[in-house]
Amino acid sequence: MDFDSLTLDAARSRDGIKWAQAGPGVIPAWVADMDFPLPEAVVEAVARRVATDLGYPAWDDDATCPPLAEAFAARMEARYGWPADPAHVRAFTDVNQALQVLLDVTTSAGDAVATHVPAYDPFLATIAGMGRRLLPIPVAADGSFALPAEPAAVLLLVNPHNPTGRSYTRAELESLAHYAERHGSLVIADEIHADLTYAPARHIPFATILPERTVTLTSASKAFNLGGLRCAVAHLGARPVREALAARPAHIYGAPGVLAVDATIAAWRHGDPWLAEVMRVLDRNRRLVAGRLPSGAGHRTPDATYLAWIDFGVPDAAGFLLREARVLLSPGPRYGGAGTFARLNFATSAPILEEILARIGAAINRA
Numbered sequence: 001m002d003f004d005s006l007t008l009d010a011a012r013s014r015d016g017i018k019w020a021q022a023g024p025g026v027i028p029a030w031v032a033d034m035d036f037p038l039p040e041a042v043v044e045a046v047a048r049r050v051a052t053d054l055g056y057p058a059w060d061d062d063a064t065c066p067p068l069a070e071a072f073a074a075r076m077e078a079r080y081g082w083p084a085d086p087a088h089v090r091a092f093t094d095v096n097q098a099l100q101v102l103l104d105v106t107t108s109a110g111d112a113v114a115t116h117v118p119a120y121d122p123f124l125a126t127i128a129g130m131g132r133r134l135l136p137i138p139v140a141a142d143g144s145f146a147l148p149a150e151p152a153a154v155l156l157l158v159n160p161h162n163p164t165g166r167s168y169t170r171a172e173l174e175s176l177a178h179y180a181e182r183h184g185s186l187v188i189a190d191e192i193h194a195d196l197t198y199a200p201a202r203h204i205p206f207a208t209i210l211p212e213r214t215v216t217l218t219s220a221s222k223a224f225n226l227g228g229l230r231c232a233v234a235h236l237g238a239r240p241v242r243e244a245l246a247a248r249p250a251h252i253y254g255a256p257g258v259l260a261v262d263a264t265i266a267a268w269r270h271g272d273p274w275l276a277e278v279m280r281v282l283d284r285n286r287r288l289v290a291g292r293l294p295s296g297a298g299h300r301t302p303d304a305t306y307l308a309w310i311d312f313g314v315p316d317a318a319g320f321l322l323r324e325a326r327v328l329l330s331p332g333p334r335y336g337g338a339g340t341f342a343r344l345n346f347a348t349s350a351p352i353l354e355e356i357l358a359r360i361g362a363a364i365n366r367a
Helices: 040-052 066-080 095-106 121-129 170-183 239-246 258-270 272-292 317-325 350-366
Strands: 089-092 112-117 133-138 154-158 186-190 214-218 232-236 307-311 341-345
Touching (some): 040 258, 066 089, 066 232, 066 258, 089 095, 095 121, 095 186, 095 232, 095 239, 112 121, 170 186, 272 350, 317 341, 317 350
Parallel strands (some): 154 186
Antiparallel strands (some): 214 232, 307 341
């Protein structure tokens, strides 16, 4: 499959949010969607479902969604050596919904939620919007962090980390586990970017370190570019969370549809050859970004994800680059970072990425 054939003219015909929100002459590199063609296994699974049966699924009354839970558990065992229990899986429409549900059933207004900052912006909005209190764990430029002395009701771990691309080491994860045990914190581990980890870094599921306190959230949406289908899972390792959700009405949170479930299962069971090719392209692209940034830009090559967290050294970097380079990036303050930072999505074809980097370099050099 050719991942470098996409041209700017062809990309501009797309109507998803990434390209639709880019103005005339602007190249978008902001929202975390890839510009790559979908895995054939996913396309075939969706086409097969449409051609056969769009009626109520056999798992309609079961929030576990057994086919999805079994595919998740099989993938965790095969890829990470984690024997996740499919009976502890619950299906959701996306990771953001799952986080909101979990905070709703396990915390109260004013409770502290500790998370690394900068942080994925919808998570920051969720914490504030639900009246919970953010307890920041500042991440230094080299990716290191120091844990707060204050306890938190929830430790929200995003690993691999968005927006910095850090894949945390076992020692770092163990320090987080000690914090959670010391303070009695529930750990909600968003591991949605796990499959996008570059060697020699290695993803370690947090549930293998502290299973009885951990809820793991994930989806095929990032690694396989399925964000619009809306399907995620939560593995409820913590018994109190399983009991709290079991006490709620079965349909109160809704569920993913059959197309989303079939696409996710196909990706997890049959999409790895496609993913291996994508990872080779993304590895090349992350190195291209690191080698083509303007002199003086602050950047740590990510261990995972297709996102680069860059200190461009100019005020309102995202606004400046939109005006001067006609490149749309995500602004640093959106993630709780400084205005000189912006997040760049490099999951696109080589010609488009080359143009993005050329525009950015020319604009910064003129400043």
